[in-house]
Amino acid sequence: MLVSILLFTSLSTLVIALDNGLALTPTMGWRNWERFRCEVDCETYPNDCIGERLFMDMADAIVASGFKDAGYQYVLLDDCWPAPHRDSSGRLQADPKRFPHGIKALADYIHSKGLKFGIYEDFGKKTCAGYIGSEFYLQTDAQTFADWGADLVFFDHCNAAAKDMKYGFPIMEFFLNKTGRPMIFTCPWPMDNRIQHIKPDFPAIRKTCNMWRIYNDIEDSWDSVIGIINWWSKDWYNMSAYHGPGGWNNPDMIVVGNFGLSPDQEKVHFGMWCIFAAPLLLANDLRSINNRSKALLLNKRLLAINQDPLGIQGKPIQMGDVQVWTKPILPKGSKAVAVVYTVQGGNFIRVKYPLEFYGLDAGEYHLTEVFEGHDLGQHNKSSVISFTVNPTGIYMFTAKPVN
Structure with missing residues (x-):
């Protein structure tokens, strides 16, 4: 990490701001984590495990069910995808049983549907679920993601020193930009600050990331949803002032269409995320979602509020x-x-x-x-x-x- 810090110091005058022209409205798409977590038993659960079939199915469903036409573009591969070891060149590789054709082939399939592909990694030695992390391999991993055709990189903060956050995220954004491939960069930098009781440097965060997690992971329950809404009302360190086109406060995924919310509570959840001008990353099963929840997520009037070009946080x-x-x-x-x-x-x-x-x-x-x-x-x-x-x-x- 020391070498990376020194490298960043020497290049810092070149990295004036995050100006990648991306995420001018809140990002819309699908992400697997809250619904499917880290299920890796594909023999017992072939339709629900973290493998290429799940993400191909969701890409198909996004197109067939009208979500693509409504603006949901990104298919995000969350934690638990890597193999236990890097290859002989030091590059990340996918678990060969669950992703037999590799990540590049999966990204190509998603792109063939007119969608965009996102991938997860971690700034630390290991990911939050214990898989291999990016520490000491930031430049290699940034180039790997670009070579695979990633359009978004979610970079987590588990198993890393809190003091390194202010260096690590800007370094990774520099290396992503250096690849020449446009990739949205999303990070939990202020979330780690909150956990560590550190005042967030929102100007630096906005210069580095296109969206950033701040509060707790969402769960499929009313208590979780209303807890996030109540916390958002506090406008922690004036976070709303840094929210807008190109950079977004992220209250986490959308769990509409799952198990824990009533119809009215689903409306509260989705309606308030639209009032927040929050990223809309669905964490559900689009292959079997009920018609009521589907109609809510496709509501044009709600989506117009969320995607309003002003990008103001309610x-x-x-x-x-x-x-x-x-x-x-x-x-x-x-x-x-x-x-x-x-x-x-x-x-x-x-x-x-x-x-x-x-x-x-x-x-x-x-x-x-x-x-x-x-x-x-x-x-x-x-x-x-x-x-x-x-x-x-x-x-x-x-x-x-x-x-």
Whole structure:
């Protein structure tokens, strides 16, 4: 690592900022981790193990089920893919039983579907699941990923010294850029800072990474989802100021279509990730997803909020049992509004606020309910907007100025 640090020091004047022209809107795609974890028994579970068949199936499903047309582009291969040892040239190689044709062939297949390929590695000696890491091999691994045709690299932080993070991630980004292949770079640098109780250097993080994990891994449960939402409301070290085209705070994957959330809770989860302008990385089984969850993930009005070119992270204007969040969107002067009722159990509540409560106090606005697309008509700042919200549910609308 010392050699890499010295190399980075000598080249640091050349690396002014991360300006790779990528991730100008939040990245959309599919990632295997939360649903499939590190299942490597392909003999017992041939359809669900971390092997080439799973990722080819998901690429097929993304295309066939309309997800590609909706903007979901990336297929991300997470942890547990490497063989136990590097090859004779020191290059990473895939587990030969689970990836018999190699990673290059898998990337080629995904590209043949008009999709993009992402891969996982770790800054430390080992990955989080205990597989071989990239420490001392950053340049070799960056070139390997480029040679394989990767379009995104997720670089984790397990089994590495916290003091090396501020060197290691910029070094890896330098080597990725040096390959000449455009690759989104995603890292958990501020997440490690939070764990270590270190103030994050968000300007440096944004110069280095296209998106970055900050908080805990998501689980398939309401407690996990609402926990992330509540934490996001704190705007830790003003993290929203560094969020926008080219660099994104990442609250982790989308678990809609799995086992742990009710229909209303799925709406909260996906709706709030759209309010956050968060990366939308699905962690589910697209081969068997139910029609209700599928329709939610393909909702054009929600995706338009998430992919709004302004890229502004929504913020709360009220917390408590009834949370109110707003997000500026285009055209200028417009907002997306989300009202979340966090209470579990009991009856729905009726929400009645004048439009100016949401910060909409200039002239007339045309309102549209987001989930079903109901036209709510034209209103001014004094108009009282009334609607119901179910327990652990959400109501969303957009307000656009009337010229």
